[in-house]
Amino acid sequence: MFRFDATKLILSKLDNQPIVANLGPTSDELWHAEHRDRNFYTYGNMGLCSSIALGMSLSSDEKIISLDGDGSLLMNLGTLATINRENPKNLIVVVYDNEMWGQTGRQATHTSTGTELVEVAQGCGIEKTELVDDLESLSEVFDKALSEDGPWFIVAKIEETDYLPVPTPEPEFTLYRFRNSFL
Numbered sequence: 777m778f779r780f781d782a783t784k785l786i787l788s789k790l791d792n793q794p795i796v797a798n799l800g801p802t803s804d805e806l807w808h809a810e811h812r813d814r815n816f817y818t819y820g821n822m823g824l825c826s827s828i829a830l831g832m833s834l835s836s837d838e839k840i841i842s843l844d845g846d847g848s849l850l851m852n853l854g855t856l857a858t859i860n861r862e863n864p865k866n867l868i869v870v871v872y873d874n875e876m877w878g879q880t881g882r883q884a885t886h887t888s889t890g891t892e893l894v895e896v897a898q899g900c901g902i903e904k905t906e907l908v909d910d911l912e913s914l915s916e917v918f919d920k921a922l923s924e925d926g927p928w929f930i931v932a933k934i935e936e937t938d939y940l941p942v943p944t945p946e947p948e949f950t951l952y953r954f955r956n957s958f959l
């Protein structure tokens with residue numbers, strides 16, 4: 777499954793719910809799939825995608841979607857323990873797992889050598905977890921995550937491909953647009 781297709785699938789299931797996107801290709805592809813006020817692009821901000829989404833979920837009743845990356849989550853695994861402790865029913869974390877730090881040269885991450893992020897999440901106490909490797913299964917589990925209480929933790933195995941051009945969503949405008957969308 778390609779990340780761009782997965783992101784387009786997820787967007788097709790949403791109304792106006794916020795998405796927080798991991799830095800690099802995940803943010804780029806979200807922009808190309810559909811640039812919307814409720815997209816929060818975390819350029820430069822490695823490791824904090826799901827932590828930011830957790831904070832949003834605690835101050836909102838809407839479903840909040842985090843599109844994280846394996847390399848980024850690996851440098852902030854503690855966020856999974858905090859997600860379980862805070863237990864936000866409206867948080868959906870999707871980790872795009874391409875088994876690499878893609879943006880910086882496609883170096884292999886620990887998920888390529890046996891680290892199972894779903895099991896880490898379960899060990900932190902998160903009960904609603906799924907591992908998917910095709911669009912059909914992602915579609916099925918994401919529907920469930922939208923209709924059932926979470927927190928949800930979904931690892932989506934991704935096949936890497938060519939990158940789309942990097943857009944220019946200036947961070948201050950991302951924040952401005954995002955905040956205004958709640959007014």
Ligand SMILES: Cc1ncc(C[n+]2csc(CCOP(=O)(O)OP(=O)(O)O)c2C)c(N)n1
Pocket residue numbers: 798799800801802820821822844845846847848849874876877878879880
């Ligand atoms: C604290 C910090 N360390 C390193 C970087 C450089 N960096 C940017 S993206 C990236 C890889 C991210 O990997 P992953 O989350 O798996 O996303 P992918 O590129 O594979 O989609 C790295 C190491 C950074 N931006 N911030």
Ligand SMILES: [Mg+2]
Pocket residue numbers: 845846847848872873874875876877878
């Ligand atoms: Mg990666």
